Protein backbone atom coordinates (compact mmCIF):
# COMPACT_ATOMS: atom_id res chain seq x y z
CA UNK A 196 0.00 0.00 0.00
CA UNK A 197 1.28 3.46 -0.87
CA UNK A 198 1.67 6.03 1.88
CA UNK A 199 0.08 8.69 -0.27
CA UNK A 200 -1.73 8.27 -3.51
CA UNK A 201 -3.32 10.93 -5.67
CA UNK A 202 -5.32 10.00 -8.74
CA UNK A 203 -6.22 12.71 -11.24
CA UNK A 204 -6.69 15.19 -8.41
CA UNK A 205 -8.37 18.43 -9.41
CA UNK A 206 -9.36 21.63 -7.69
CA UNK A 207 -11.13 24.60 -9.19
CA UNK A 208 -11.64 27.82 -7.26
CA UNK A 209 -14.49 30.12 -7.99
CA UNK A 210 -13.54 33.71 -7.37
CA UNK A 211 -15.97 36.57 -7.47
CA UNK A 212 -15.10 40.05 -8.47
CA UNK A 213 -17.11 43.22 -8.62
CA UNK A 214 -19.43 44.53 -5.96
CA UNK A 215 -22.58 45.24 -7.91
CA UNK A 216 -22.48 42.96 -10.89
CA UNK A 217 -20.74 39.97 -9.42
CA UNK A 218 -18.97 37.99 -12.05
CA UNK A 219 -17.71 34.54 -11.21
CA UNK A 220 -14.43 33.34 -12.60
CA UNK A 221 -13.08 29.82 -12.29
CA UNK A 222 -9.42 29.30 -11.49
CA UNK A 223 -8.13 25.79 -12.16
CA UNK A 224 -5.45 25.59 -9.47
CA UNK A 225 -4.81 21.84 -9.76
CA UNK A 226 -5.72 20.06 -13.00
CA UNK A 227 -5.41 16.32 -12.75
CA UNK A 228 -2.40 15.58 -10.59
CA UNK A 229 -1.45 11.93 -10.00
CA UNK A 230 1.41 10.52 -7.99
CA UNK A 231 2.27 7.83 -5.46
CA UNK A 232 4.55 8.09 -2.48
CA UNK A 233 5.86 4.85 -1.00
CA UNK A 234 6.32 4.43 2.77
CA UNK A 235 9.60 5.93 3.96
CA UNK A 236 10.05 8.01 0.84
CA UNK A 237 10.85 11.71 0.82
CA UNK A 238 8.89 13.06 -2.10
CA UNK A 239 9.31 16.59 -3.40
CA UNK A 240 6.68 18.68 -5.12
CA UNK A 241 8.67 21.37 -6.85
CA UNK A 242 7.16 24.34 -8.59
CA UNK A 243 6.99 28.13 -8.75
CA UNK A 244 4.58 30.28 -6.76
CA UNK A 245 0.99 29.68 -7.74
CA UNK A 246 1.72 26.30 -9.31
CA UNK A 247 -0.80 24.56 -7.04
CA UNK A 248 1.48 23.02 -4.41
CA UNK A 249 -0.41 24.30 -1.37
CA UNK A 250 -3.74 23.47 -2.94
CA UNK A 251 -2.59 19.89 -3.56
CA UNK A 252 -1.37 19.54 0.04
CA UNK A 253 -4.55 21.01 1.49
CA UNK A 254 -6.58 18.40 -0.34
CA UNK A 255 -4.35 15.62 0.98
CA UNK A 256 -4.61 16.84 4.57
CA UNK A 257 -8.43 17.08 4.38
CA UNK A 258 -8.67 20.86 4.68
CA UNK A 259 -9.93 21.24 1.14
CA UNK A 260 -12.32 19.07 -0.86
CA UNK A 261 -11.13 18.07 -4.34
CA UNK A 262 -13.41 19.05 -7.20
CA UNK A 263 -12.25 16.00 -9.12
CA UNK A 264 -10.23 12.82 -8.76
CA UNK A 265 -9.40 11.12 -5.49
CA UNK A 266 -6.62 10.73 -2.98
CA UNK A 267 -5.79 8.53 -0.04
CA UNK A 268 -3.28 8.55 2.78
CA UNK A 269 -2.21 5.12 4.11
CA UNK A 270 -5.26 3.68 2.41
CA UNK A 271 -7.74 6.13 3.97
CA UNK A 272 -9.71 8.32 1.63
CA UNK A 273 -9.14 12.04 2.26
CA UNK A 274 -12.79 12.88 1.72
CA UNK A 275 -14.54 10.02 3.51
CA UNK A 276 -12.15 9.00 6.31
CA UNK A 277 -11.23 12.43 7.59
CA UNK A 278 -10.61 11.42 11.20
CA UNK A 279 -8.45 8.45 10.25
CA UNK A 280 -6.35 10.57 7.93
CA UNK A 281 -5.92 13.40 10.45
CA UNK A 282 -4.76 11.00 13.14
CA UNK A 283 -1.94 9.74 10.95
CA UNK A 284 -0.56 12.87 9.38
CA UNK A 285 1.43 15.89 10.44
CA UNK A 286 1.22 19.22 8.69
CA UNK A 287 3.75 22.03 8.74
CA UNK A 288 3.57 25.16 6.66
CA UNK A 289 6.17 27.81 6.05
CA UNK A 290 6.14 31.31 7.46
CA UNK A 291 6.02 32.44 11.05
CA UNK A 292 2.32 32.00 11.75
CA UNK A 293 0.58 29.08 13.42
CA UNK A 294 2.00 29.40 16.93
CA UNK A 295 0.75 31.04 20.09
CA UNK A 296 3.12 33.98 20.39
CA UNK A 297 2.42 34.58 24.05
CA UNK A 298 3.14 31.03 25.10
CA UNK A 299 6.52 29.43 25.49
CA UNK A 300 7.63 26.83 22.98
CA UNK A 301 7.03 24.19 25.62
CA UNK A 302 3.47 25.34 26.25
CA UNK A 303 2.76 25.48 22.54
CA UNK A 304 3.86 21.87 22.23
CA UNK A 305 1.84 20.88 25.29
CA UNK A 306 -1.30 22.48 23.88
CA UNK A 307 -1.01 20.73 20.56
CA UNK A 308 -0.08 17.40 22.21
CA UNK A 309 -3.46 17.50 23.89
CA UNK A 310 -5.28 18.34 20.68
CA UNK A 311 -3.41 15.70 18.72
CA UNK A 312 -4.13 13.01 21.28
CA UNK A 313 -0.71 12.32 22.77
CA UNK A 314 -1.26 10.25 25.92
CA UNK A 315 -0.71 12.43 29.02
CA UNK A 316 2.05 10.31 30.49
CA UNK A 317 4.02 10.23 27.25
CA UNK A 318 3.86 13.96 26.61
CA UNK A 319 6.85 15.04 28.63
CA UNK A 320 9.25 12.56 27.11
CA UNK A 321 7.90 13.14 23.63
CA UNK A 322 8.24 16.92 23.84
CA UNK A 323 11.78 16.57 25.20
CA UNK A 324 12.73 14.26 22.36
CA UNK A 325 11.34 16.59 19.73
CA UNK A 326 12.99 19.68 21.19
CA UNK A 327 16.23 17.75 20.97
CA UNK A 328 15.51 16.74 17.37
CA UNK A 329 14.86 20.29 16.20
CA UNK A 330 17.64 21.75 18.31
CA UNK A 331 15.58 23.92 20.63
CA UNK A 332 16.52 22.23 23.91
CA UNK A 333 17.30 24.89 26.49
CA UNK A 334 15.18 27.58 24.81
CA UNK A 335 11.82 25.91 25.35
CA UNK A 336 10.73 28.11 28.26
CA UNK A 337 11.05 31.33 26.26
CA UNK A 338 8.00 32.90 24.70
CA UNK A 339 7.69 32.31 20.96
CA UNK A 340 7.44 36.09 20.47
CA UNK A 341 11.21 36.32 20.79
CA UNK A 342 11.98 33.46 18.41
CA UNK A 343 13.75 33.93 15.10
CA UNK A 344 12.11 32.75 11.94
CA UNK A 345 14.27 29.65 11.78
CA UNK A 346 13.51 28.73 15.38
CA UNK A 347 9.80 29.12 14.76
CA UNK A 348 10.01 26.93 11.73
CA UNK A 349 11.79 24.22 13.68
CA UNK A 350 9.22 24.52 16.45
CA UNK A 351 6.56 24.06 13.78
CA UNK A 352 8.17 20.84 12.72
CA UNK A 353 8.28 19.63 16.31
CA UNK A 354 4.57 20.48 16.53
CA UNK A 355 3.82 18.53 13.38
CA UNK A 356 5.60 15.48 14.79
CA UNK A 357 4.02 15.42 18.25
CA UNK A 358 1.63 12.56 17.60
CA UNK A 359 4.33 10.62 15.77
CA UNK A 360 2.52 10.74 12.41
CA UNK A 361 3.52 8.23 9.77
CA UNK A 362 3.23 10.82 7.01
CA UNK A 363 4.42 14.39 7.23
CA UNK A 364 3.43 17.22 4.88
CA UNK A 365 5.87 20.12 4.75
CA UNK A 366 4.66 23.09 2.70
CA UNK A 367 7.59 25.36 1.79
CA UNK A 368 9.16 25.07 5.23
CA UNK A 369 12.24 27.07 4.29
CA UNK A 370 10.38 30.14 3.08
CA UNK A 371 11.83 33.33 4.49
CA UNK A 372 14.63 31.65 6.43
CA UNK A 373 18.25 32.78 6.16
CA UNK A 374 20.77 30.39 4.56
CA UNK A 375 22.14 29.11 7.86
CA UNK A 376 18.67 28.48 9.25
CA UNK A 377 17.67 26.81 6.00
CA UNK A 378 20.66 24.49 6.21
CA UNK A 379 19.76 23.48 9.77
CA UNK A 380 16.22 22.90 8.62
CA UNK A 381 17.39 20.64 5.82
CA UNK A 382 19.45 18.68 8.34
CA UNK A 383 16.33 18.24 10.47
CA UNK A 384 14.31 17.06 7.49
CA UNK A 385 17.11 14.63 6.66
CA UNK A 386 16.82 13.18 10.16
CA UNK A 387 13.10 12.58 9.67
CA UNK A 388 13.88 10.51 6.66
CA UNK A 389 16.35 8.45 8.64
CA UNK A 390 13.61 7.79 11.17
CA UNK A 391 11.57 6.23 8.40
CA UNK A 392 8.93 8.92 8.06
CA UNK A 393 7.18 9.41 4.77
CA UNK A 394 7.52 13.06 3.83
CA UNK A 395 5.89 15.18 1.16
CA UNK A 396 7.90 18.37 0.82
CA UNK A 397 6.97 21.29 -1.38
CA UNK A 398 9.50 23.91 -2.30
CA UNK A 399 10.42 26.25 -5.07
CA UNK A 400 14.14 25.78 -4.47
CA UNK A 401 15.67 23.25 -6.81
CA UNK A 402 18.76 22.67 -4.67
CA UNK A 403 16.63 21.92 -1.64
CA UNK A 404 14.63 19.31 -3.50
CA UNK A 405 17.84 17.95 -5.01
CA UNK A 406 19.57 17.58 -1.66
CA UNK A 407 16.68 16.01 0.22
CA UNK A 408 14.29 14.19 -2.04
CA UNK A 409 14.25 10.60 -3.22
CA UNK A 410 11.87 11.54 -5.96
CA UNK A 411 10.67 14.87 -7.34
CA UNK A 412 7.60 15.88 -9.27
CA UNK A 413 7.79 19.24 -10.98
CA UNK A 414 4.43 20.99 -10.98
CA UNK A 415 3.54 23.90 -13.21
CA UNK A 416 0.17 25.61 -13.56
CA UNK A 417 -1.54 22.78 -11.73
CA UNK A 418 -0.01 19.98 -13.79
CA UNK A 419 2.91 17.68 -13.22
CA UNK A 420 5.36 18.29 -16.05
CA UNK A 421 8.18 15.96 -15.02
CA UNK A 422 8.76 13.29 -12.41
CA UNK A 423 11.74 11.22 -11.39
CA UNK A 424 14.74 10.91 -9.10
CA UNK A 425 16.97 13.99 -8.94
CA UNK A 426 19.51 12.19 -11.14
CA UNK A 427 16.89 11.39 -13.74
CA UNK A 428 15.78 14.99 -13.78
CA UNK A 429 19.34 16.18 -14.15
CA UNK A 430 19.74 14.06 -17.24
CA UNK A 431 16.93 16.02 -18.78
CA UNK A 432 19.08 19.16 -18.81
CA UNK A 433 19.59 19.70 -22.51
CA UNK A 434 23.09 20.51 -23.61
CA UNK A 435 23.40 24.21 -24.17
CA UNK A 436 24.49 27.49 -22.66
CA UNK A 437 22.88 30.03 -20.42
CA UNK A 438 23.04 33.75 -20.99
CA UNK A 439 22.28 36.04 -18.07
CA UNK A 440 21.51 39.69 -18.85
CA UNK A 441 21.05 42.24 -16.09
CA UNK A 442 18.48 44.88 -17.03
CA UNK A 443 16.74 47.78 -15.35
CA UNK A 444 13.02 48.30 -15.94
CA UNK A 445 12.52 45.96 -18.86
CA UNK A 446 8.89 45.83 -20.15
CA UNK A 447 7.06 42.47 -20.38
CA UNK A 448 6.65 42.74 -24.12
CA UNK A 449 10.38 43.18 -24.62
CA UNK A 450 11.09 40.05 -22.55
CA UNK A 451 8.77 38.10 -24.79
CA UNK A 452 10.40 39.43 -27.95
CA UNK A 453 13.84 38.44 -26.62
CA UNK A 454 12.53 34.88 -26.47
CA UNK A 455 12.00 34.98 -30.23
CA UNK A 456 15.65 35.58 -31.06
CA UNK A 457 17.02 32.64 -33.04
CA UNK A 458 18.92 30.15 -30.85
CA UNK A 459 17.07 31.12 -27.65
CA UNK A 460 15.09 28.19 -26.26
CA UNK A 461 13.39 29.97 -23.40
CA UNK A 462 13.61 33.09 -21.35
CA UNK A 463 12.85 33.64 -17.67
CA UNK A 464 13.00 36.81 -15.63
CA UNK A 465 14.22 37.01 -12.06
CA UNK A 466 13.84 40.09 -9.87
CA UNK A 467 17.01 40.92 -7.96
CA UNK A 468 16.46 44.17 -6.08
CA UNK A 469 16.43 46.95 -8.66
CA UNK A 470 17.42 44.62 -11.45
CA UNK A 471 15.56 42.18 -13.60
CA UNK A 472 17.86 39.43 -14.68
CA UNK A 473 16.91 37.72 -17.93
CA UNK A 474 17.97 34.08 -17.96
CA UNK A 475 18.13 32.75 -21.50
CA UNK A 476 18.51 29.08 -22.28
CA UNK A 477 20.35 28.91 -25.59
CA UNK A 478 21.34 26.34 -28.21
CA UNK A 479 24.92 25.10 -27.63
CA UNK A 480 26.68 26.95 -30.43
CA UNK A 481 24.30 29.79 -31.12
CA UNK A 482 25.64 33.32 -31.01
CA UNK A 483 22.71 35.20 -29.50
CA UNK A 484 24.21 38.08 -27.55
CA UNK A 485 24.02 40.62 -30.37
CA UNK A 486 20.47 39.69 -31.31
CA UNK A 487 19.32 39.93 -27.70
CA UNK A 488 20.93 43.31 -27.08
CA UNK A 489 19.36 44.61 -30.28
CA UNK A 490 15.91 43.57 -29.09
CA UNK A 491 16.46 45.20 -25.72
CA UNK A 492 16.94 48.49 -27.57
CA UNK A 493 16.77 51.44 -25.18
CA UNK A 494 16.53 49.33 -21.99
CA UNK A 495 19.43 49.93 -19.61
CA UNK A 496 21.60 46.81 -19.49
CA UNK A 497 24.14 45.83 -16.83
CA UNK A 498 26.44 42.82 -16.94
CA UNK A 499 26.02 40.09 -19.53
CA UNK A 500 27.32 36.67 -18.52
CA UNK A 501 27.45 33.42 -20.42
CA UNK A 502 27.73 30.19 -18.36
CA UNK A 503 27.16 26.43 -18.23
CA UNK A 504 23.60 25.34 -17.36
CA UNK A 505 22.94 24.11 -13.83
CA UNK A 506 20.26 21.95 -12.39
CA UNK A 507 18.28 24.98 -11.52
CA UNK A 508 18.22 25.89 -15.17
CA UNK A 509 16.64 22.56 -16.00
CA UNK A 510 13.94 23.32 -13.51
CA UNK A 511 13.50 26.86 -14.79
CA UNK A 512 13.15 25.56 -18.29
CA UNK A 513 10.60 22.96 -17.21
CA UNK A 514 8.42 25.48 -15.45
CA UNK A 515 8.66 28.29 -17.99
CA UNK A 516 8.31 26.27 -21.16
CA UNK A 517 5.04 27.21 -22.80
CA UNK B 518 -11.95 4.96 32.21
CA UNK B 519 -8.57 5.83 30.81
CA UNK B 520 -10.26 7.68 27.95
CA UNK B 521 -12.30 9.80 30.33
CA UNK B 522 -9.14 10.58 32.26
CA UNK B 523 -7.38 11.61 29.07
CA UNK B 524 -10.26 13.86 28.04
CA UNK B 525 -10.34 15.54 31.46
CA UNK B 526 -6.59 16.01 31.33
CA UNK B 527 -6.94 17.50 27.88
CA UNK B 528 -9.66 19.92 28.95
CA UNK B 529 -7.73 21.01 32.01
CA UNK B 530 -4.43 21.57 30.23
CA UNK B 531 -6.11 23.39 27.35
CA UNK B 532 -8.02 25.56 29.80
CA UNK B 533 -4.87 26.55 31.66
CA UNK B 534 -2.94 27.32 28.50
CA UNK B 535 -5.79 29.26 26.90
CA UNK B 536 -6.16 31.24 30.10
CA UNK B 537 -2.47 32.02 29.87
CA UNK B 538 -2.85 33.16 26.25
CA UNK B 539 -5.87 35.30 27.05
CA UNK B 540 -4.56 36.81 30.23
CA UNK B 541 -1.15 37.71 28.85
CA UNK B 542 -2.67 39.42 25.85
CA UNK B 543 -5.19 41.18 28.07
CA UNK B 544 -2.97 42.17 30.94
CA UNK B 545 0.15 43.01 29.01
CA UNK B 546 -0.63 46.66 29.41
CA UNK B 547 -1.28 47.55 33.00
CA UNK B 548 -3.96 49.78 31.61
CA UNK B 549 -6.11 46.82 30.70
CA UNK B 550 -6.19 45.63 34.30
CA UNK B 551 -7.50 48.97 35.40
CA UNK B 552 -9.96 49.45 32.59
CA UNK B 553 -12.98 47.98 34.35
CA UNK B 554 -11.93 49.81 37.50
CA UNK B 555 -11.98 53.14 35.69
CA UNK B 556 -15.52 52.55 34.52
CA UNK B 557 -16.55 51.59 38.01
CA UNK B 558 -14.93 54.74 39.36
CA UNK B 559 -16.76 56.95 36.90
CA UNK B 560 -20.08 55.27 37.64
CA UNK B 561 -19.71 55.50 41.39
CA UNK B 562 -18.57 59.13 41.27
CA UNK B 563 -21.71 60.03 39.34
CA UNK B 564 -24.02 58.07 41.62
CA UNK B 565 -22.37 59.28 44.83
CA UNK B 566 -23.74 62.76 44.26
CA UNK B 567 -27.16 61.44 45.23
CA UNK B 568 -25.86 60.32 48.61
CA UNK B 569 -28.31 57.44 48.47
CA UNK B 570 -26.89 54.04 49.59
CA UNK B 571 -29.47 52.21 47.50
CA UNK B 572 -28.28 54.02 44.39
CA UNK B 573 -24.67 53.20 45.28
CA UNK B 574 -25.60 49.54 45.60
CA UNK B 575 -27.27 49.74 42.20
CA UNK B 576 -24.25 51.33 40.57
CA UNK B 577 -21.79 49.09 42.38
CA UNK B 578 -23.43 45.89 41.14
CA UNK B 579 -23.89 47.34 37.67
CA UNK B 580 -20.26 48.42 37.41
CA UNK B 581 -19.07 44.93 38.37
CA UNK B 582 -20.96 43.21 35.56
CA UNK B 583 -20.14 46.09 33.22
CA UNK B 584 -16.43 45.39 33.74
CA UNK B 585 -17.07 41.78 32.80
CA UNK B 586 -19.03 42.84 29.73
CA UNK B 587 -16.29 45.12 28.50
CA UNK B 588 -13.26 42.90 29.06
CA UNK B 589 -14.61 39.44 28.52
CA UNK B 590 -17.08 40.44 25.82
CA UNK B 591 -14.50 42.16 23.67
CA UNK B 592 -12.00 39.32 23.92
CA UNK B 593 -14.66 36.72 23.22
CA UNK B 594 -16.08 38.41 20.16
CA UNK B 595 -12.68 38.69 18.49
CA UNK B 596 -11.55 35.22 19.53
CA UNK B 597 -11.73 33.37 16.24
CA UNK B 598 -10.53 36.37 14.32
CA UNK B 599 -7.41 36.38 16.45
CA UNK B 600 -6.86 32.65 16.07
CA UNK B 601 -7.18 33.17 12.37
CA UNK B 602 -4.64 35.97 12.25
CA UNK B 603 -2.27 33.89 14.33
CA UNK B 604 -2.64 31.10 11.78
CA UNK B 605 -3.68 28.64 14.48
CA UNK B 606 -7.33 28.32 13.46
CA UNK B 607 -6.46 26.02 10.60
CA UNK B 608 -4.43 23.81 12.94
CA UNK B 609 -7.29 23.62 15.44
CA UNK B 610 -9.65 22.57 12.66
CA UNK B 611 -7.20 20.03 11.25
CA UNK B 612 -6.64 18.39 14.64
CA UNK B 613 -8.21 14.99 15.19
CA UNK B 614 -9.95 16.35 18.31
CA UNK B 615 -13.54 17.43 17.60
CA UNK B 616 -13.81 21.20 17.40
CA UNK B 617 -16.33 21.36 20.24
CA UNK B 618 -13.77 19.89 22.62
CA UNK B 619 -11.27 22.49 21.50
CA UNK B 620 -13.77 25.24 22.24
CA UNK B 621 -15.06 24.25 25.68
CA UNK B 622 -11.79 25.07 27.50
CA UNK B 623 -11.57 28.35 25.60
CA UNK B 624 -15.06 29.26 26.79
CA UNK B 625 -14.10 28.40 30.35
CA UNK B 626 -10.97 30.52 30.12
CA UNK B 627 -13.03 33.43 28.84
CA UNK B 628 -15.45 33.08 31.73
CA UNK B 629 -12.55 33.11 34.15
CA UNK B 630 -11.42 36.46 32.78
CA UNK B 631 -14.96 37.76 33.31
CA UNK B 632 -14.94 36.53 36.92
CA UNK B 633 -11.66 38.28 37.52
CA UNK B 634 -13.24 41.53 36.36
CA UNK B 635 -16.15 41.14 38.76
CA UNK B 636 -13.97 40.33 41.75
CA UNK B 637 -11.52 43.13 40.95
CA UNK B 638 -14.32 45.67 40.60
CA UNK B 639 -15.98 44.65 43.87
CA UNK B 640 -12.69 44.88 45.75
CA UNK B 641 -11.92 48.25 44.16
CA UNK B 642 -15.32 49.58 45.13
CA UNK B 643 -14.72 48.49 48.66
CA UNK B 644 -11.18 49.85 49.03
CA UNK B 645 -11.55 53.10 47.16
CA UNK B 646 -15.16 54.04 47.82
CA UNK B 647 -15.74 52.14 51.04
CA UNK B 648 -18.75 50.62 49.31
CA UNK B 649 -19.86 47.42 51.02
CA UNK B 650 -22.31 45.70 48.75
CA UNK B 651 -25.26 44.23 50.61
CA UNK B 652 -25.56 40.67 49.40
CA UNK B 653 -28.68 38.96 50.76
CA UNK B 654 -27.74 35.50 49.49
CA UNK B 655 -24.14 34.76 48.70
CA UNK B 656 -24.77 31.36 47.09
CA UNK B 657 -27.37 32.81 44.74
CA UNK B 658 -25.19 35.83 44.05
CA UNK B 659 -22.19 33.67 43.15
CA UNK B 660 -24.40 31.46 41.01
CA UNK B 661 -25.73 34.51 39.17
CA UNK B 662 -22.24 35.87 38.56
CA UNK B 663 -21.07 32.48 37.27
CA UNK B 664 -24.06 32.35 34.98
CA UNK B 665 -23.26 35.85 33.75
CA UNK B 666 -19.69 34.82 32.91
CA UNK B 667 -20.64 31.58 31.20
CA UNK B 668 -23.44 33.03 29.07
CA UNK B 669 -21.34 36.04 28.11
CA UNK B 670 -18.63 33.65 26.92
CA UNK B 671 -21.21 31.81 24.82
CA UNK B 672 -22.67 35.02 23.45
CA UNK B 673 -19.21 36.38 22.64
CA UNK B 674 -18.32 33.11 21.03
CA UNK B 675 -21.40 33.34 18.84
CA UNK B 676 -20.33 36.84 17.78
CA UNK B 677 -16.85 35.57 17.00
CA UNK B 678 -18.18 32.83 14.72
CA UNK B 679 -20.37 35.25 12.82
CA UNK B 680 -17.39 37.60 12.60
CA UNK B 681 -15.39 34.98 10.71
CA UNK B 682 -18.34 33.84 8.62
CA UNK B 683 -19.57 37.27 7.62
CA UNK B 684 -16.56 39.54 7.45
CA UNK B 685 -18.49 42.76 7.88
CA UNK B 686 -19.90 41.65 11.18
CA UNK B 687 -16.47 41.69 12.73
CA UNK B 688 -17.14 45.18 13.97
CA UNK B 689 -20.44 44.05 15.47
CA UNK B 690 -18.76 42.80 18.63
CA UNK B 691 -16.84 46.02 19.04
CA UNK B 692 -19.90 48.06 18.13
CA UNK B 693 -21.93 46.39 20.87
CA UNK B 694 -19.46 47.29 23.60
CA UNK B 695 -20.79 50.73 24.49
CA UNK B 696 -24.50 50.29 23.60
CA UNK B 697 -24.26 47.22 25.83
CA UNK B 698 -23.75 49.48 28.82
CA UNK B 699 -27.24 50.84 28.23
CA UNK B 700 -28.88 47.75 26.75
CA UNK B 701 -28.03 45.42 29.61
CA UNK B 702 -29.18 47.68 32.42
CA UNK B 703 -25.82 48.07 34.15
CA UNK B 704 -26.34 51.66 35.25
CA UNK B 705 -29.79 52.55 33.97
CA UNK B 706 -32.82 50.26 34.32
CA UNK B 707 -33.86 48.65 31.03
CA UNK B 708 -37.43 49.85 31.62
CA UNK B 709 -36.29 53.44 31.13
CA UNK B 710 -35.22 52.69 27.56
CA UNK B 711 -37.70 53.23 24.69
CA UNK B 712 -40.05 50.28 24.18
CA UNK B 713 -38.71 49.35 20.78
CA UNK B 714 -35.28 48.72 22.26
CA UNK B 715 -36.53 46.23 24.85
CA UNK B 716 -36.43 43.16 22.56
CA UNK B 717 -32.79 43.96 21.84
CA UNK B 718 -32.02 44.10 25.55
CA UNK B 719 -33.86 40.86 26.18
CA UNK B 720 -31.93 39.04 23.47
CA UNK B 721 -28.64 39.57 25.32
CA UNK B 722 -28.13 36.99 28.09
CA UNK B 723 -26.19 39.51 30.16
CA UNK B 724 -29.34 41.60 30.65
CA UNK B 725 -30.95 38.66 32.48
CA UNK B 726 -27.75 37.85 34.33
CA UNK B 727 -27.61 41.43 35.56
CA UNK B 728 -31.19 41.17 36.77
CA UNK B 729 -30.41 37.89 38.53
CA UNK B 730 -27.39 39.43 40.23
CA UNK B 731 -29.51 42.31 41.53
CA UNK B 732 -32.30 40.02 42.70
CA UNK B 733 -29.96 37.74 44.62
CA UNK B 734 -28.17 40.71 46.19
CA UNK B 735 -31.39 42.41 47.17
CA UNK B 736 -33.06 39.37 48.66
CA UNK B 737 -35.38 38.51 45.77
CA UNK B 738 -35.58 35.29 43.81
CA UNK B 739 -33.20 35.18 40.83
CA UNK B 740 -34.46 31.89 39.46
CA UNK B 741 -36.72 33.22 36.71
CA UNK B 742 -33.98 35.51 35.43
CA UNK B 743 -31.40 32.75 35.69
CA UNK B 744 -33.61 30.43 33.68
CA UNK B 745 -34.06 33.00 30.91
CA UNK B 746 -30.37 33.77 30.95
CA UNK B 747 -29.47 30.09 30.66
CA UNK B 748 -31.99 29.50 27.89
CA UNK B 749 -30.75 32.42 25.82
CA UNK B 750 -27.10 31.54 26.44
CA UNK B 751 -27.81 27.98 25.35
CA UNK B 752 -29.57 29.23 22.23
CA UNK B 753 -26.47 31.20 21.28
CA UNK B 754 -24.28 28.18 21.96
CA UNK B 755 -26.41 25.98 19.70
CA UNK B 756 -26.47 28.63 17.00
CA UNK B 757 -22.72 29.17 17.29
CA UNK B 758 -21.94 25.48 17.02
CA UNK B 759 -24.25 25.14 14.03
CA UNK B 760 -22.69 28.14 12.30
CA UNK B 761 -19.23 26.92 13.28
CA UNK B 762 -19.79 23.56 11.65
CA UNK B 763 -21.21 25.25 8.56
CA UNK B 764 -18.19 27.51 8.51
CA UNK B 765 -15.72 24.63 8.52
CA UNK B 766 -17.70 22.76 5.85
CA UNK B 767 -17.89 25.80 3.67
CA UNK B 768 -14.19 26.48 4.12
CA UNK B 769 -13.44 22.96 2.88
CA UNK B 770 -15.84 23.19 -0.02
CA UNK B 771 -15.51 26.78 -1.20
CA UNK B 772 -12.02 27.56 0.04
CA UNK B 773 -13.23 30.75 1.60
CA UNK B 774 -10.23 32.24 3.30
CA UNK B 775 -12.05 31.74 6.57
CA UNK B 776 -9.43 29.49 8.05
CA UNK B 777 -6.24 31.21 7.09
Ligand SMILES: Nc1ncnc2c1ncn2[C@@H]1O[C@H](COP(=O)(O)OP(=O)(O)O)[C@@H](O)[C@H]1O
Nearest residue numbers: 208210222224243244245246247248249250772
Ligand atom coordinates in the same frame (compact mmCIF):
# COMPACT_ATOMS: atom_id res chain seq x y z
N1 LIG C 1 -8.84 30.17 -1.81
C1 LIG C 1 -8.54 30.47 -3.07
N2 LIG C 1 -9.41 31.12 -3.85
C2 LIG C 1 -9.11 31.40 -5.13
N3 LIG C 1 -7.97 31.08 -5.74
C3 LIG C 1 -7.04 30.42 -5.02
C4 LIG C 1 -7.27 30.08 -3.64
N4 LIG C 1 -6.18 29.43 -3.18
C5 LIG C 1 -5.31 29.38 -4.21
N5 LIG C 1 -5.81 29.97 -5.31
C6 LIG C 1 -5.15 30.05 -6.64
O1 LIG C 1 -4.75 28.76 -7.02
C7 LIG C 1 -3.48 28.78 -7.63
C8 LIG C 1 -2.53 27.85 -6.91
O2 LIG C 1 -2.24 28.36 -5.62
P1 LIG C 1 -1.34 27.59 -4.56
O3 LIG C 1 -1.79 26.19 -4.47
O4 LIG C 1 -1.36 28.38 -3.31
O5 LIG C 1 0.09 27.66 -5.23
P2 LIG C 1 1.54 27.38 -4.60
O6 LIG C 1 1.36 26.84 -3.23
O7 LIG C 1 2.17 26.42 -5.53
O8 LIG C 1 2.25 28.68 -4.60
C9 LIG C 1 -3.03 30.24 -7.62
O9 LIG C 1 -3.33 30.78 -8.88
C10 LIG C 1 -3.89 30.87 -6.57
O10 LIG C 1 -4.11 32.22 -6.87
Ligand SMILES: [Mg+2]
Nearest residue numbers: 248249250367
Ligand atom coordinates in the same frame (compact mmCIF):
# COMPACT_ATOMS: atom_id res chain seq x y z
MG1 LIG D 1 2.08 27.61 -1.42
